[in-house]
Amino acid sequence: MAATTLVNPFREGISLEGATHPVQLVIFGASGDLTRRKLLPAIYNLVQASLAPPAFSVLGFARQKMTDDDFRNLLSQAVAESGEVRVRDAQALERLRERTHYLPGDFQDAGAFATLKTMLDAFDKQYGTGGNRIFYTATPASLYGGIAAQLHHAGLITPPGGDGGFVRMIVEKPFGRDLASAKALNAELLRYMSEEQIYRIDHYLGKETVQNILVLRFANGIFEPVWNRRYVDSVQITVAESIGIEGRGNFYEETGVVRDVIQNHALQLMSLVAMEPPLSFDARDFRAEKIRVLEAIRPIAPDDVPRVAVRGQYGPGSVAGERVCGYREEPNVNPVSLTPTYAALALGIDNWRWAGVPFYIRSGKRLPKRITEIALQFKEAPHLPFRKSQIETPGGNVLALQIQPDEGISLKFDAKVPGPTMRIRAVEMDFTYGETFGSKDASPYERLILDCMKGDQTLFDRADGVEAAWAIVDPILAVWEADTKVAFPNYAAGTWGPPEADELLARDGRSWRRL
Numbered sequence: 105m106a107a108t109t110l111v112n113p114f115r116e117g118i119s120l121e122g123a124t125h126p127v128q129l130v131i132f133g134a135s136g137d138l139t140r141r142k143l144l145p146a147i148y149n150l151v152q153a154s155l156a157p158p159a160f161s162v163l164g165f166a167r168q169k170m171t172d173d174d175f176r177n178l179l180s181q182a183v184a185e186s187g188e189v190r191v192r193d194a195q196a197l198e199r200l201r202e203r204t205h206y207l208p209g210d211f212q213d214a215g216a217f218a219t220l221k222t223m224l225d226a227f228d229k230q231y232g233t234g235g236n237r238i239f240y241t242a243t244p245a246s247l248y249g250g251i252a253a254q255l256h257h258a259g260l261i262t263p264p265g266g267d268g269g270f271v272r273m274i275v276e277k278p279f280g281r282d283l284a285s286a287k288a289l290n291a292e293l294l295r296y297m298s299e300e301q302i303y304r305i306d307h308y309l310g311k312e313t314v315q316n317i318l319v320l321r322f323a324n325g326i327f328e329p330v331w332n333r334r335y336v337d338s339v340q341i342t343v344a345e346s347i348g349i350e351g352r353g354n355f356y357e358e359t360g361v362v363r364d365v366i367q368n369h370a371l372q373l374m375s376l377v378a379m380e381p382p383l384s385f386d387a388r389d390f391r392a393e394k395i396r397v398l399e400a401i402r403p404i405a406p407d408d409v410p411r412v413a414v415r416g417q418y419g420p421g422s423v424a425g426e427r428v429c430g431y432r433e434e435p436n437v438n439p440v441s442l443t444p445t446y447a448a449l450a451l452g453i454d455n456w457r458w459a460g461v462p463f464y465i466r467s468g469k470r471l472p473k474r475i476t477e478i479a480l481q482f483k484e485a486p487h488l489p490f491r492k493s494q495i496e497t498p499g500g501n502v503l504a505l506q507i508q509p510d511e512g513i514s515l516k517f518d519a520k521v522p523g524p525t526m527r528i529r530a531v532e533m534d535f536t537y538g539e540t541f542g543s544k545d546a547s548p549y550e551r552l553i554l555d556c557m558k559g560d561q562t563l564f565d566r567a568d569g570v571e572a573a574w575a576i577v578d579p580i581l582a583v584w585e586a587d588t589k590v591a592f593p594n595y596a597a598g599t600w601g602p603p604e605a606d607e608l609l610a611r612d613g614r615s616w617r618r619l
Contacts, residue, residue, distance in 0.1 A: 124557040125270070126159030126233040128224055132211065132251055133242035134164025134175065138276070142307075143242060144179050145186035146549035152196035155554055159232040161203040165220065167210055175206035188547040203231060211247055217258035224260070235264030238556055240274045248275050249292035256296040263301075272556055274303045277368045278359065279565070282581065283574040290567040303556050304565035308369045310548025312537060313511040315563075317376045317478070318385070320505070320513065327503075328381070330482070332457045337483045337500070340617055341373050343467040346423050346474045348597075349445075353436025360443045362577050365467040369476075371398065371573045373507070374451070374465065377478055378458055387561040391569060398572035402452040409583040414604045415590065416446030418470040421597030428470065428597045442592060444584065445469040448605040450612075451576070464609060466616070470597035475619050476507035502617075512536035 129147065131139055150156040164175045183189055183197055207223060209216025228235055239255060241248050252273065255261050263269045275293070280286030293302055308314055321327055330336070343365050349356040356364070375394040382389035404412060419430035432439050446468030453463065482501040502516040514534045521527040555563055584590075594602040600616065609615050 124155070124157040124554070125236055125559075126157050126231075127236040127238055127270075127557055128161050128163060128227055128231070128233045129238045129240060129553075130163045130165060130220070130224070131240045131242055132165050132247075134206065135166040135168040135170065135178075136242055138242045139164070140178060140182045141186070142188075142547070142549045143240065143553075144182040145188050146547050146553055148179070148183045148197060148200055149188070149190060149547065149550045150554055151200045152191055152193045157557065159234070161205070161227050161231045161233060162200070163220075163223065163227070164204070164206045165209060165216075166206075167208065169208050170206050172205050176201045176204050179204055188550075211243070211251055211254065214254060214257060217254040217260070221258045221260055234269065236270050238272045238274065238553075240553075242276060245276070245278060245280060245289065249289060252293050252296045261297050261301075270301075270559060271297070272301050272303055272559075273297060274305050274553075274556055277304070277306055278363050279304055279368075279570050280574065281358070281363055283571060283578045286570050286574045290570065294567070299567060300561070302567075303552075303561060304567075304570060305552055306368050306372055306565060307548040307552065308372055308507070309563040310546075310551040311507055311511070312546075313505055313507045313513075314373065314376065316511075316513070317373075317505060322381055331480075333459055333461050335482055336461055337481045338461060338612075338614060339374075339377060339463045340479045340481070341370055341377075341463065341465045341477075342479075342617070342619065343370050343373075343465075343476045344471040344474060344600075344619070345467075345469050346471060348418075348428060348470050349431070349434055349437075351435060353434050356445075357437060357441060357443050361445055361447045361467055361469065362581060366447055366449065366465060367573050367577045370465045370467055371576065373476075373478055374401075374463055377480075378453055378463070380457070385562065387564075390562050391566050395566065395569045395572055396455075397453065398569065398576065400453050400455045400458075401576050402454050404576070404579045406579055406583050409580050412450045412608075413580045413584075414446075414448040414602060414608050415444035415584055416468065416595045416602040416605070417441070417443065417592040418445050418468070418595055418597045419593030421470065421599065423470055423472070423598040430593050430597065431469070432593065442585075442588060442590060446471075446595060446601045446605070448601065448608055449580070450608055462612060462614075464614075464616070466601065466605060468595075468601055471600055472598055473619065474509055477504055477617075477619065478507070479504040479617055481614075504617075510536060510538070 131143060133139060147156070147162060151160070179201060180197060205223070205227070207216070207220055209219065224237065227233065237260065239251070241251055243251070252261070261271055263271045280289050321331060375397040378397045379393040380396065382393045417431050420433070421428060431437060431443070431445050432441055448464070448466040451463045451465065453459070453461070480503045482503070484500050504514045504516070506512050506514070512535050514532045516530055516532050518528050519531045521529050552563060606616065
């Protein structure tokens with residue numbers, strides 16, 4: 105492959121930070137778990153760090169009956185309990201509490217949305233927010249279209265006049281449950297607002313190490329020349345969780361691991377690793393290159409599914425020394441459920457850079473440890489003048505990017521063991537964010553909410569990107585859902601998945617990394 109001449113997307117003279125503008129943030133589903141665990145602590149962090157605009161307010165909207173004071177107390181409790189809060193600042197919390205309000209209402213009630221408009225108009229005058237709004241839908245995806253329609257009919261979608269006026273909507277994943285529903289949902293949202301108003305969030309893209317993939321590749325001249333099929337043997341992406349479904353049986357029965365993790369998180373990571381250098385780090389160029397990767401992934405025919413995809417479901421076992429039940433024994437789970445809690449895929453990218461390089465993706469619940477990692481396995485040197493007996497730990501060169509829980513990068517290479525004889529052992533150079541920079545990372549939601557305030561869509565999904573990802577996994581899901589003879593459970597909790605996942609790589613003469 106010809107060497108790439110890289111145009112640095114982080115070129116001088118361009119501000120990547122932008123600026124926030126006066127805005128009201130409305131959270132639909134404000135009484136739910138996502139709001140309490142993630143959104144409220146993230147909003148507090150932005151206020152405490154003076155990153156939220158001075159003219160700013162928050163309004164929670166949900167079915168649950170609460171007063172303003174009840175919701176403010178929920179805010180205080182969320183901040184007190186969150187491990188993502190960096191600085192405990194009573195004054196900052198009080199400032200946010202004073203600008204936090206709540207409206208109980210049904211998402212299908214036009215009267216509630218009329219009341220919402222009246223309240224927001226009043227708060228515009230009280231807080232000087234100028235009609236700018238961000239609507240965050242922390243609700244099931246089935247409600248997104250209805251909420252957008254109600255906002256439209258209440259006159260809340262049209263941006264205010266003047267320069268910089270905006271109305272934006274943040275929608276959570278999973279965005280649909282298959283390609284057809286994703287297209288329908290995109291069409292429904294685009295019926296009421298423009299693509300520039302829609303921010304499809306995937307919190308993985310807010311993680312520091314995920315963003316550092318781009319800096320590692322495109323700001324360092326030593327990596328990009330070898331980031332291709334001539335030097336890379338294979339790529340492994342692991343998104344492993346040691347936890348089970350944490351009481352979310354009804355949700356997981358409808359979702360499964362492919363819809364919950366692989367269609368979004370894992371394919372996002374794959375697109376960042378494999379994308380071509382964008383001309384600049386703005387939303388248009390960056391998202392276009394990501395989508396080109398997804399569109400270049402080799403389509404999977406139904407007959408190929410058994411060869412390139414493996415599914416699993418955990419049974420009883422032991423995780424971290426504690427006995428745990430199997431998936432079918434979890435609350436609100438069908439005792440004969442065929443929902444996969446593990447999946448492994450072997451994907452190929454049909455383009456000049458990656459032709460012939462397999463991308464292996466695996467994700468599962470109740471695996472031995474929580475870890476998300478991207479590993480590039482490099483090809484062996486064309487000729488080794490050393491005897492096999494001299495190499496103590498064969499395995500070749502690996503560049504591994506740890507996304508969570510300990511964010512960092514490691515490079516594995518061979519070195520001579522000190523002494524009079526020639527002995528070769530693999531060693532690693534490690535970089536970790538915590539040791540190097542010391543300060544605690546911003547949470548992904550903090551970064552992404554701030555980007556939405558700035559109007560920066562770079563780290564959010566575009567409609568065609570969502571549809572391209574669904575097009576990859578749809579054939580797999582169709583074959584699996586039609587085949588009801590699968591023998592579940594097929595891996596014990598606390599193990600690395602079913603034996604078929606090892607066979608998937610063994611057929612290619614490879615194996616999964618030991619993590």
